[in-house]
Amino acid sequence: MPIPEIPESFNAAAAFIDRHVAAGRGDRVALRWNDQSVTYAQLAANVNRAGNALLRLGVRPEERIVVAAWDSPDFVYSFWGAMKIGAVPVPINTFLRTDEYAYVLENSGASLLVVSPELWPTVVSVTSRRLRQRIVTGAGNDDAPSLASLMANESPEMDAAPTHCDDMALWLYSSGSTGSPKGVVHVHRSLWYCAETYAKDVLSLGPNDTTLSAARLFFAYGLGGGMTFAFHAGATAALVSERPTPDSMYAAIQRYRPTVFFGVPTLYAAMLQVKDAASQHDLSSLRVCVSAGEALPGELFKQWHERFGVEILDGIGSTEALHIFLSNRLGQVRPGSSGTPVPGYEVRVVDERGVETQPDEVGDLLVKGGSVTAGYWRRLEATRRALQGDWLRTGDTYYRDAEGVYWYCGRSDDMLKVSGQWVSPAEVEGVLFQHPAVLEAAVVGWEDDHALVKPKAFVVLKESYSPSATLADELQSFVRARTLPHKYPRWIEFVAELPKTATGKIQRYKLRRA
Ligand code: 3UK
Numbered sequence: 235m236p237i238p239e240i241p242e243s244f245n246a247a248a249a250f251i252d253r254h255v256a257a258g259r260g261d262r263v264a265l266r267w268n269d270q271s272v273t274y275a276q277l278a279a280n281v282n283r284a285g286n287a288l289l290r291l292g293v294r295p296e297e298r299i300v301v302a303a304w305d306s307p308d309f310v311y312s313f314w315g316a317m318k319i320g321a322v323p324v325p326i327n328t329f330l331r332t333d334e335y336a337y338v339l340e341n342s343g344a345s346l347l348v349v350s351p352e353l354w355p356t357v358v359s360v361t362s363r364r365l366r367q368r369i370v371t372g373a374g375n376d377d378a379p380s381l382a383s384l385m386a387n388e389s390p391e392m393d394a395a396p397t398h399c400d401d402m403a404l405w406l407y408s409s410g411s412t413g414s415p416k417g418v419v420h421v422h423r424s425l426w427y428c429a430e431t432y433a434k435d436v437l438s439l440g441p442n443d444t445t446l447s448a449a450r451l452f453f454a455y456g457l458g459g460g461m462t463f464a465f466h467a468g469a470t471a472a473l474v475s476e477r478p479t480p481d482s483m484y485a486a487i488q489r490y491r492p493t494v495f496f497g498v499p500t501l502y503a504a505m506l507q508v509k510d511a512a513s514q515h516d517l518s519s520l521r522v523c524v525s526a527g528e529a530l531p532g533e534l535f536k537q538w539h540e541r542f543g544v545e546i547l548d549g550i551g552s553t554e555a556l557h558i559f560l561s562n563r564l565g566q567v568r569p570g571s572s573g574t575p576v577p578g579y580e581v582r583v584v585d586e587r588g589v590e591t592q593p594d595e596v597g598d599l600l601v602k603g604g605s606v607t608a609g610y611w612r613r614l615e616a617t618r619r620a621l622q623g624d625w626l627r628t629g630d631t632y633y634r635d636a637e638g639v640y641w642y643c644g645r646s647d648d649m650l651k652v653s654g655q656w657v658s659p660a661e662v663e664g665v666l667f668q669h670p671a672v673l674e675a676a677v678v679g680w681e682d683d684h685a686l687v688k689p690k691a692f693v694v695l696k697e698s699y700s701p702s703a704t705l706a707d708e709l710q711s712f713v714r715a716r717t718l719p720h721k722y723p724r725w726i727e728f729v730a731e732l733p734k735t736a737t738g739k740i741q742r743y744k745l746r747r748a
Pocket of ligand 1 (some may be wrong): 408453454455456525526527528529530548549550551552553554556557558572628629630642645651654655656
């Protein structure tokens with residue numbers, strides 16, 4: 235195993251940030267954001283100011299701090315400031331509804347919320363059992379101070395809390411097919427482990443790299459690709475607050491000249507749709523692109539490589555494993571596959587009895603490695619199901635071919651990955667049911683023209699309604715108004731009835747396109 239020993243006394247903030255200053259690299263640029271360049275020395279000072287501000291607010295070790303903020307330096311300072319004092323940052327999706335924020339604040343027992351001013355109206359009414367204080371990034375308002383105003387009075391010096399390498403460092407919330415999102419607990423050593431394995435061995439990240447991630451920092455994928463990998467290597471992380479669209483990403487690549495870009499398949503497909511992109515935009519800085527979140531169709535790999543001359547490395551990771559554990563390698567890509575295990579991880583494909591399958595035989599994918607979660611907060615049964623000894627059940631079905639390359643076959647639950655983000659068919663069906671015309675609905679994954687999976691709804695109407703394009707549009711708008719944008723059904727097919735088992739369970743698999 236290429237993994238160095240991690241000392242028992244280990245604080246990730248000190249290892250990822252202060253280490254560079256101590257080694258004389260304080261003048262190198264750690265962060266770029268709009269017109270700002272932040273050196274490692276400035277980063278360390280600002281993290282200390284943020285940590286000192288949190289201490290002054292009475293934050294204690296192990297207390298959770300929910301960070302609902304757009305990618306920005308303030309996100310970075312509050313995240314590492316919290317970790318450095320031994321508290322636990324909980325970065326959370328910035329597109330949630332009020333009740334979803336309320337759930338996360340209550341479930342995590344967070345004492346503090348750091349929130350972007352744009353999200354203030356959504357969270358202003360939220361209360362929870364332990365929440366004591368809200369802080370806004372950017373400018374403050376009448377009800378909440380800004381992080382900058384709190385940091386302004388603080389010392390740029392601070393000792394890291396003497397955390398144990400197995401102490402909680404951060405949580406990330408992950409949604410499942412049913413029930414509420416689960417708080418995935420990660421310890422200090424896990425962050426280090428991912429950087430020492432995937433970032434070092436697969437991406438060969440070094441101090442001269444600049445990273446840019448379309449996946450936001452509140453996703454495990456974006457947290458590594460957009461920030462922690464760069465800091466581990468003493469490299470530069472370029473942050474973009476705007477929504478990742480083809481235009482904003484082309485512009486950011488031209489502006490920050492990243493060497494490594496982290497995207498999701500849907501984005502690569504959309505970027506390829508931009509006419510004359512190769513002549514209009516300079517992508518020559520890129521030495522490697524990464525794709526994760528859902529499988530990258532082989533065709534997209536080929537088109538991108540042809541157009542821009544750079545390879546996209548598809549790799550599978552998960553919130554529970556923290557980052558990528560199976561990946562393609564530069565110069566050895568098998569388009570359409572997830573590649574081979576990242577050194578430091580072992581994977582197995584097993585049948586329902588837990589016996590390893592033969593090559594080309596489909597089974598459940600398990601993974602083992604030093605960054606696997608300590609468990610789900612307050613979800614003991616779900617933890618027991620996911621973690622079996624050293625092994626984590628990913629919930630994915632895979633096969634390994636005779637050459638040892640791994641190929642994704644689908645989820646073992648009904649969950650879909652759309653634009654790299656979860657969609658629970660049950661949730662979308664539940665929203666459709668709320669519409670007065672809908673008697674029954676079943677949502678399945680359906681491949682679009684790029685072989686990317688999107689939700690499709692099969693709908694049985696009540697007797698007084700008849701199918702029409704207008705009604706289909708209306709149902710789509712109805713869902714869009716009530717869930718996150720990536721979840722609405724891109725196609726609606728009206729049917730007379732849904733296939734069911736003898737016990738009345740909808741057989742979604744029968745609706746899927748073969
Ligand atoms: C699916 C993939 C096929 C798969 C993630 C990189 O996506 C991440 O984490 P999540 O917890 O979802 C995990 C699930 O997503 N998946 C992810 N990548 C691929 N399926 N090919 C892929 N390349 O179902 C997996 O179980 O949201 C990705 C790094 C960190 C991450 N957290």
